[in-house]
Amino acid sequence: MTETETLFAALRQSADETIVDMFERMVRDAPDHALNKMNALEIATKEGLDEEQVIATLLNAVGLGMFEMTWNVMCPSCAGVLSANKSLKTLNSAQYNCAFCAAGYETTLDNLVEVTFTVSPRVRKIAAHSPDELSAAEYYHQIFWSSAIDLPGDVEKLLGEVTLEMVDLPPGERAILSLQAPEGTLIVFDPVTHAAQFIEVKGEETGERQNLSVMFNKVQVPVDTVALRPGPLRLALENRTDGRVLPAVWVANAALDAILTRRKPVLTATRLLTNQTFRDIYRTDTLAIGQRLKILSLTFLFSDLRGSTELYERVGDLTAFDLVNEHFRLLQEIIASERGAVVKTIGDAVMATFETPDRAIAAAIRMREAMSDLGAERQHQSLSLKMGIHEGSCLAVTLNAQQDYFGQTVNIASRVQGLAASRSIVVTEQVVENAKARSLLETKGLKPTPRSVALSGIADKVSVYEIS
Structure with a gap:
């Protein structure tokens, strides 16, 4: 068995076999450029596969040394790569400038940083591993442009037109x-x-x-x-x-504009930070101590198990401990399946992040149902969650040796959770105003009840909605 075959066999131990088979075929048969700056979302769409599973497979492959992961700072206007980084730790500039567009951009993880994957030379040597040997057209194609740009097949002909x-x-x-x-x-x-x-x-x-x-x-x-x-x-x-x-x-000219405006969805840094597999693998090695990276929009969900202290009194330590652990397992499973990630647990509480509000609401509804089912199964009907959700800007930071978040958005989300009664989900106005979140609530026949509340440490009153 060759080293490559051994590595793929190891990858099958931690990833979906169908997806691993697909990547093995790509490594064996795909043209060089297809294995450079691989766009996880594009691959999932093209192959009809689950995006989260494709991302998880690539992350596990990186851990085995089969692929290399790059955090590309890309220009929103021309999709050119302004800085290629092997780690988020080297994103240390508050602003990046694009000479091609004569424009500068504040560093944010939402729309300025994409994550791509390139096959490792130990698995297969490709042309992009030696960029100085690429033709000018292929250098633009494989090195300069990010995976966000949707280029036609004949890049040399395309460049000749502009x-x-x-x-x-x-x-x-x-x-x-x-x-x-x-x-x-x-x-x-x-x-x-x-x-x-x-x-x-x-x-x-x-x-x-x-x-x-x-x-x-x-x-x-x-x-x-x-x-x-x-x-x-x-x-x-x-x-x-x-x-x-x-x-x-x-x-x-118009031909150049037509090239630069052809875009594909990309795996953003924000989305990867809310991926559970990524957090599990890179929990303590994402950001440098003191580093702060801005995120324009992230959704936070806080949950707390109601009456857990009384639960220990009523059923005893061993039974209560088992129930609480099962509650954590169910919540993490649901959060991960809704494209979220558990940031940390605090006592019996969970702090999770999602890229969009609709995913957080979907997770919260399922979490509420799962607790009811668990309570019925274990004959403890009192098992229920109090949950709060808020969306807004924040800073990605390292706290207590793990990747965490800081800012008023986090504070508000935590305080909103404190407003929730048993089995209720309290969300802020920013969450219910999200179009996908509204559609989800309508589909499920849920009508949030509005109210205005004062939150500790927040100057103005906050509009919140209760989803009972």
């Missing part, structure tokens, strides 16, 4: 390009150094040759714009780095 010239420039070399500059905006851009020069071409056409020099080095400078007239242009390019650069002269 670029005037593309050069492979070795270290220390210079190149002279003679162009006929058309009216409009041109962008001289290098995907290796992420340097750009904008050229605004307007006015009366000239027959005289215009000259422009662009140098590429490792020093990041603000994007500059020069004004030229339509006509002949002598463009001098100089590579002052110790590696090759791949400058191209782009034409900012």
